[in-house]
Amino acid sequence: MRQFRTYLGTAVLLLIWFAGVQTRGETPLPFFSDAELAIQYRERCAYVIDQIVENTDPNDFTRGSMFNIAANLHSGTNIEWARKRIVAANEPPTGAMFWMHPMVLLMETGRGVLNEKDWAFIHELWRTYFPYRGDTENHWIMYYASIYLAAEMRPDAGREQWYNGKTSAENMAEAKEYISDWIRITTSYGQGEYDSPNYIEEYTRPMALLAGWAQDPEVRQQGKMMMDYILLDYVVESLDGLYGGAHSRLYPRYLLQPSLTAGAAHGWLFFNQGEYRANSGNTLIALSGYEPPPILFRIAHGRANQGYVQRELKRTRWRLRNAGPDAFEIDEKSTTPVYKYSYVHPDYILGSSQGGLLQPIQQQTWSLIWSEKNAQGKTNTMFGLQPFSSPLEGTMYFASDWDTVTNLIARSKVDYDSPDKLEGGSPYEHVVQDESTLIALYDIPEGTRFPLINTLFSRDLKHRIEDYSGWIFGQGGPVYVAYRPLAPGEWREVDWTGLLKSGAGAWFSTNFEKLAEGSQCFVSKSLKNGYIVEVAPVSDFESYESFQAAIRALQFEFSLDPIPSVAFTNLSGKMLFANYGEPLSVNGKAVDYTQWKLFDGPYSYAERESQSLEIKFGQERYFLDFKNLRIESTILPAE
Amino acid sequence: MKILAYYFIAFSTFAAFNAQVGAMEETRLFAALAMTKAQESSPIPTDSGVFIYNGNTDTWERTGPVIQSVGSITTDPSNPDVVFLACGNGIVRSRDGGQTWRMTSGWRESDFTKIAIDPVDGNNVYATSVWGMSVSRDGGDTWARANRGLAERYSRTVIVDSRNPKRLLLGTADGIYQSNNRAKSWQVVRSSPRLTILRIARSESNPDLWIAGTEGEGVFLSKDDGKSWSKTAPELGNANIYAVAMDSSDESRLAVAGWGTGVWISIDGGASWIDRGAGLPSKNVTAMIYDPNQSNRLWVSTFEEGTLYSDNEGKDWHDGGLKGAYVFDLGVVSIK
Numbered sequence: 010m011r012q013f014r015t016y017l018g019t020a021v022l023l024l025i026w027f028a029g030v031q032t033r034g035e036t037p038l039p040f041f042s043d044a045e046l047a048i049q050y051r052e053r054c055a056y057v058i059d060q061i062v063e064n065t066d067p068n069d070f071t072r073g074s075m076f077n078i079a080a081n082l083h084s085g086t087n088i089e090w091a092r093k094r095i096v097a098a099n100e101p102p103t104g105a106m107f108w109m110h111p112m113v114l115l116m117e118t119g120r121g122v123l124n125e126k127d128w129a130f131i132h133e134l135w136r137t138y139f140p141y142r143g144d145t146e147n148h149w150i151m152y153y154a155s156i157y158l159a160a161e162m163r164p165d166a167g168r169e170q171w172y173n174g175k176t177s178a179e180n181m182a183e184a185k186e187y188i189s190d191w192i193r194i195t196t197s198y199g200q201g202e203y204d205s206p207n208y209i210e211e212y213t214r215p216m217a218l219l220a221g222w223a224q225d226p227e228v229r230q231q232g233k234m235m236m237d238y239i240l241l242d243y244v245v246e247s248l249d250g251l252y253g254g255a256h257s258r259l260y261p262r263y264l265l266q267p268s269l270t271a272g273a274a275h276g277w278l279f280f281n282q283g284e285y286r287a288n289s290g291n292t293l294i295a296l297s298g299y300e301p302p303p304i305l306f307r308i309a310h311g312r313a314n315q316g317y318v319q320r321e322l323k324r325t326r327w328r329l330r331n332a333g334p335d336a337f338e339i340d341e342k343s344t345t346p347v348y349k350y351s352y353v354h355p356d357y358i359l360g361s362s363q364g365g366l367l368q369p370i371q372q373q374t375w376s377l378i379w380s381e382k383n384a385q386g387k388t389n390t391m392f393g394l395q396p397f398s399s400p401l402e403g404t405m406y407f408a409s410d411w412d413t414v415t416n417l418i419a420r421s422k423v424d425y426d427s428p429d430k431l432e433g434g435s436p437y438e439h440v441v442q443d444e445s446t447l448i449a450l451y452d453i454p455e456g457t458r459f460p461l462i463n464t465l466f467s468r469d470l471k472h473r474i475e476d477y478s479g480w481i482f483g484q485g486g487p488v489y490v491a492y493r494p495l496a497p498g499e500w501r502e503v504d505w506t507g508l509l510k511s512g513a514g515a516w517f518s519t520n521f522e523k524l525a526e527g528s529q530c531f532v533s534k535s536l537k538n539g540y541i542v543e544v545a546p547v548s549d550f551e552s553y554e555s556f557q558a559a560i561r562a563l564q565f566e567f568s569l570d571p572i573p574s575v576a577f578t579n580l581s582g583k584m585l586f587a588n589y590g591e592p593l594s595v596n597g598k599a600v601d602y603t604q605w606k607l608f609d610g611p612y613s614y615a616e617r618e619s620q621s622l623e624i625k626f627g628q629e630r631y632f633l634d635f636k637n638l639r640i641e642s643t644i645l646p647a648e
Numbered sequence: 649m650k651i652l653a654y655y656f657i658a659f660s661t662f663a664a665f666n667a668q669v670g671a672m673e674e675t676r677l678f679a680a681l682a683m684t685k686a687q688e689s690s691p692i693p694t695d696s697g698v699f700i701y702n703g704n705t706d707t708w709e710r711t712g713p714v715i716q717s718v719g720s721i722t723t724d725p726s727n728p729d730v731v732f733l734a735c736g737n738g739i740v741r742s743r744d745g746g747q748t749w750r751m752t753s754g755w756r757e758s759d760f761t762k763i764a765i766d767p768v769d770g771n772n773v774y775a776t777s778v779w780g781m782s783v784s785r786d787g788g789d790t791w792a793r794a795n796r797g798l799a800e801r802y803s804r805t806v807i808v809d810s811r812n813p814k815r816l817l818l819g820t821a822d823g824i825y826q827s828n829n830r831a832k833s834w835q836v837v838r839s840s841p842r843l844t845i846l847r848i849a850r851s852e853s854n855p856d857l858w859i860a861g862t863e864g865e866g867v868f869l870s871k872d873d874g875k876s877w878s879k880t881a882p883e884l885g886n887a888n889i890y891a892v893a894m895d896s897s898d899e900s901r902l903a904v905a906g907w908g909t910g911v912w913i914s915i916d917g918g919a920s921w922i923d924r925g926a927g928l929p930s931k932n933v934t935a936m937i938y939d940p941n942q943s944n945r946l947w948v949s950t951f952e953e954g955t956l957y958s959d960n961e962g963k964d965w966h967d968g969g970l971k972g973a974y975v976f977d978l979g980v981v982s983i984k
Contacts, residue, residue, distance in 0.1 A: 103692070105716070141692075141716035142737045142758065153755065172713070173740075174750025187755040329759075329778040330802040330821045330844070341793060341801065342779065408736070408759045408778045410846075411863055411888055412907035412932065413951065413974065417684065421691040515689035 043303045050306075053278055054295035056285070061292060062086050070097050075111035076292045082118040083296050091119075092127055099130075105140035106148050109155035110214055114293050116162060117222045132170065135159060139172045144407060146201045146326065147211035150191055154215030154232075157184035161224050185228060188219070192231055194339060196238065196620045196635045199607060202368070203323035203347060204242060206252035206270035207260055210290030212239050213275065221297025230638045236299055237633060237640075240279060241624050243272060244309050245319050245612050246351050246358060250276020250283035251389075253378045254351040254360025257323070258371040260517035261424055261509055264392070264431045265467070265524045268384040280309040284385055302642075307626045308612045316354035318444065319610035322617060323347040325367050331405045348605050352444045356380050356487040356546045361447055363602075364438035366397075369406040370422050372434035375447055377544060379488040381469070388467035388528055389485060391492075393540065395451055396459040397435035398426045423513045428459040429505045429530070441593035441600070443585055450495075450539040450573040450589040461534045464492065465503065468527030472553060478561045481531070484553060491560040493541040495567050495575070498533030505530070537569035539589075545580055673728055675940055675980045677701035677947065679708060680718050680734075685952040685972035692716065698733060699970070700981070703941065708969050713740065713749050719761040720977040724770040724787075728984040732788060734760035734775055741788045745984060753791045757782050762805045762977070766813045772830055774816060776803035781818060783831045797834035798825060805848050811855055817874050819845030824860060826874065839876040841865050849892045850874075854899035857917070861889025867904045869918045880918045884909055891936030891978075893946065903946055903962075905933035911948055913962050924962025929953035935978035949975035 041049070061080040065073060067090040078094050081087045095115065102108050116131060123131075142152045160166070160177035168174045175183070195201075202208055216239065219232025246254045252272035263270045274288035279301050324344040328336060332343035347367050351360030361375035376392040403414030415426055424430040437453045453460050466473060470483040470490060481492045503525035504510050509518035510525070543560060550556040564578040572589040579585060586594040593600045607615035607622075614623045624631040625645075632641040678700050682693035698721045699708035712718070717736030724730035733740040738753035739760060759778045766772035773784040775791075780801030783794040795801050800822035809815035817837075818825045824840035827833060836842075844863035851857035858870040860877065866884040868877045879885075887906045895901035902914040910925015911933060925931050930953040939945035939957070947968060949955040955970040955978070 105692075139713040139715040139737075144736070144759075149755075168750065169748070173737075174748065183754050190755075330800060341795065408761075410890065410907075410934070412890075413934075417687075420684070420687050421689060423689070513689075 041303075041306070046303045046306050047300060049281065050279070050300060053281065053285075057278065057291050057295040058084060060285075060287065065090065070094055073098070074289065075108075075115045076289045079111065079114045079118040079296060080292055082115065082122050085122065088122060092123070095123075095127060096130060099134055102134050102138040106143055106151035106155060108138070109140055109159070110151045110218060111289070111293070113155045113158045113218060113222075114296065116159065117218075118296055132163070132166075136170055136172060146191070147208055149187065151211060151215045153184040153187045153191075154218050156180050157188065157228065158218055158222055160184070185225070188228065188231060192235060192635055193620060195235075196607075196615070196622065197618045198339060198344070199321070199323035199347065200242070201257075201324055201326045201344065203257045203321075204246065204252065204254060204349070205256050205258040206267065206272035207263055208258050208271075209239065209243060209252070209275060210271035210288070214290050214293050217294040217297040217299045220299040227638055230640075231635075233299065234633050234635060234638065234640065237302055237305070237624075237631075238622055240275075240301055240305050241308075241613055241622065242321070242608075243275065244280070244305050245608075245610055246353060246360060247272070247276060247282075247309065248353070248358050248378055249380055249384065250280065250309075251378050251384060253353065253358025253376065254319075255347075255349055255362035255375055256373040257326075257368045259373050259432050260371065261431050261514060262518050262521055262524050264373065264390070265388050265465075265503070265521075265528065266386070267378055267390055268387065273384075276309075280306055282309060284383075302624075302631055304624055304626050304629050304631045307629070308624075311626065312353075312355065313611070314355055316352055316444065317611050319349075319351040319353055319360075319608075319613075320605060321349040321351075321609070322605045322607045323349055323362075326369065326406055328405050329408065331401060346602075346605070348602050350442050352442070353610075354445070354546065356548075357485075357544055359442065359445055359447055359542070359544050361440045361442045364435070364440040364449070366402050366405065366434045366436050368434060369402055370418060370425050371432045373432055374434055374438060375440050375442070375449065377447075377485075377488075377490070377542065379485040381486045388465075388469045388524070390467060391465055391470060391485070391490065391542070392431070393449055393462060393464035394431070394433060395435035395438050395453060395462050396428050396430045397433055397437070398430075398458055401436075402434075423515075424508055424518070426458075427506055427508050428461065429463065429501070429503070429508070431463070431465065431503070439587075439589050441585075441587045443579070443583060443593060443595050444581060445544045446577070446579040446581075446583075446585060447542040448539065448575050448577065448585065448587040448593070449542075450575070450587060451537070452572055452589050453536040453538070455536065457536075460536055461532055462498075462538055462540075464494075464531045464540065466492075466500075466529050466531060474557070476557065476561070480557070480560055482553070482557050482560070484547065487547045489545050489547055489550065489553065489556040491541075491543040491556075492531075493543075493565070494531065494533060495539040495541075495569060495573065496533050496535030496537070498531045500529045501532050503528045503530055505532075535569070537573050539567070539569075539573045539575065541565075541575060541577055543579060673982055673984050676983050677937070677939060677941075678711075678721050678977075678979055678981050679935070679949065679955065679970060679973070679975050680720050680977040681949075681970065681973040681975045682717070683972050684974040693974075694972075700983075706969075711746055712742070715740070717759075718976075720763055720979070721981055722763045722765060722979075723981045723983065724765050725767045725982065726770045728982040730770065730787070731981070732763050732765070732773065732775075734763040734777075736760070739763070739773075739775055739782075739784075739788060739791065752784075752788045753782070756793075757791050761803070764806050764808045764816075766808055766830070767810050768813045772813070774806050774808065774831055776806045776818065778802050781806065781831055781834075794831040795834075796832065797827075797836075798822070799836070802844070804844070804846055807848055807850055817848060817858070819848050819860065821845075824848070824874070824877065837874065837877065839878070841868060841877070841879075846888065846890055847892045849894050851894040851899050852896040853894075857894065857899055859892045859894060859902060859904070859918070861892045861904060861906065863888050867892070881912055881914075881921045883921060883923070884912060890934045891948070893936045893938050895938040895944070896940050897943055901938070901944075901961075903936055903938070905936050905948060907932050907951075909933065911936070911946075911962050913946075915961065922962075924958070927962075927965040928956060935975040937978045937980065940980055947978055949973065949978050 160180040223229040276282040357379040509521040682696035780795040802821035805819040825834040847861040889906040891905040910931040930950040932951040935949040955968040
């Protein structure tokens, strides 16, 4: 309870500070020293661990994850329960890399606590359980970070002591090489599973493990630097802890409620944004001792009142075949550039990628999120998609056969082959954006499995008006939204097939009926199609009516044949011209994707293939040099 | 202890065979599979691995480690104690008849589909994967990529020419490729269809006769030792063919099958084809082989609806087990 009171005290201080921030410069910004930020962060870490310990029932050996066991081992509490639970939780071991990394966490926190018998049991698991390495980037990095640390704890273990018949030295060498290569590719060409509000923790978990426990100083430094890197990537596109913009992967319930994501949970732990929510990634990180550099907190909280553009270069997952004309190769594997563009405003984030099949199954090509005083329970988001599903996509990214791949995908991602799904890329979608204006165009061939487009209008987009002008207006929190469909459509409830409400989606659609209730989709079945989204802060207008009038007055022309195209002058007075399949033209100048940087925004900069990242806030500069595993913290001259 | 005992049994199946049959060498049927039918709300099959058919007990018995995503298995023709698994994780090898196993490939190799060994020099091992061809020159100790000349690396199947072990035929996403220098370089076989080759088989009774199943263009046949290929079985013109088989004792007897096709059989060397899918629980076939130990017996694996066999050219089908399995490869291995 003492720690909780301390935590509450800090929270009150921060709330007072937030109030200052949210009045937009009217109150002088308070300043937290690096030491104060570190203390506050450690208190939140302690709270995470305390919560788990408090909720452990030492008499119930049937409940408690390996993360929970680790928290108790770390705290020196419920040790007998932990010992028995280790055995019960591993009869038999399952989950491959999702077993490996919490097992390593448990082992690291169990040093000096577990007895010989416990270790013998654990070592036998590593000898006999042969984990699958997986088929995604997050699987591999979890696998190799885990085997690295497990082997490092037993450096002299021979071949006969490991499931794969390799010695500890061989396992460590292989893992170290993969980890270094993953870092090289990520910091050169962008992350393959980029900016996922769900999967961010599948990267922070292994990196925090390395940062916390790797004995090799190079590997430890790699873990710490990649933690910094991933968190910067998140913080420059986050809004009160919610991850905005285009995403590589998102599950249905998290699409509808951004505050439920692991990204949001990280926002609370690292930057005290949003509310505390139990999260395994946070547990691991809290135990690891990793501490974020203070500059990230300052970016999260001290961003300018003006909006800014954040451009980022990412890449698709590796493509096995059907790689397409835009593909390039890295070490004999094909991938395609992903051009991310986000407009980050104090009240909202509108962000997009170019469209196409950039990620299998769960891509979110564009999204809008807006600020809410309390985002818990809110569907403070909007997005659109063509619900594409095809073996073409499946076989592009997975080793399965053409005729079974869709079926097998839908065994776990059950909505993949459903017309009302809320996530996924489409080869027939083309999205462009300039600051608060987004234009999406669709050219869907005859015979496409689900020949329609869906746009979410959430229950928290209030005061919806279908205007005589053809625009649809709404207000989400402090943001006005105007949506102009280019073809007729109809309103349908979210999940109009009922697939997810029925519980078929298991954990990732738990409570979906409640989450989706009151929200609707605008569904249009025209094959040549598109829409414009124009967003503006409420504070820019005298009234809702004046916003509507301003939108109606905008110059706007479009045609759908032979290909969809739009000419639109937005609220900023910029003349935008979008033609399906071509770069956006802004005031007569085409956007040049060849110049896209790995990171390009007011708080971050990285050139393609640089293996570095410059983080800036005011005069503070924090530089990550991955080639030399060097962190440089400097103060720039005052402007 | 129950689990440990289970693993012990799993790791020791090959060894058990050795003990049973002494130093004798025999050919056994294998199935590399994943149990997917009961896989619900999960990306993980309920079971997977390689299973060996025991004709005495009419059961399938696991061999090798319990490991997700095993595409195929093979043994060294010159030393059946050397066993290779082509896995999602990489190449897993045993050198003691299955008593112990070791993953010999590293992080650069993954997602293997098929593996073949030089019948003369067991140091040369060839493995196909969705990332291309990997080769070992030291019996599987180390691996390197061997994709020189390939337009598309995605590969599903490879066969070493038993008459000329320097020569290999490889099924890629760009047709059939040939190497005449032990996979140092590849050239496309010009008459092969330029699309994904899913399966290739060669007749043991007439080594000039080859057959290939494609993704989207049905079946192709070569009667001149893989030099030229022409379409056969016009009834399966646009089918995805996941299974091709040639009877080792009778060159005129061929079988092909794929998705939605059931089984088609030819008894005249591919000149004509008969639909023998009636009686199968599913027309979706993923693997097939003529049993070298039982004349005229054809084994067929359907997608999740079991493996069946016929002793009368597909007129009648009998339950062969493996219900619920997605069989990736059905073949034979030599066991000492």
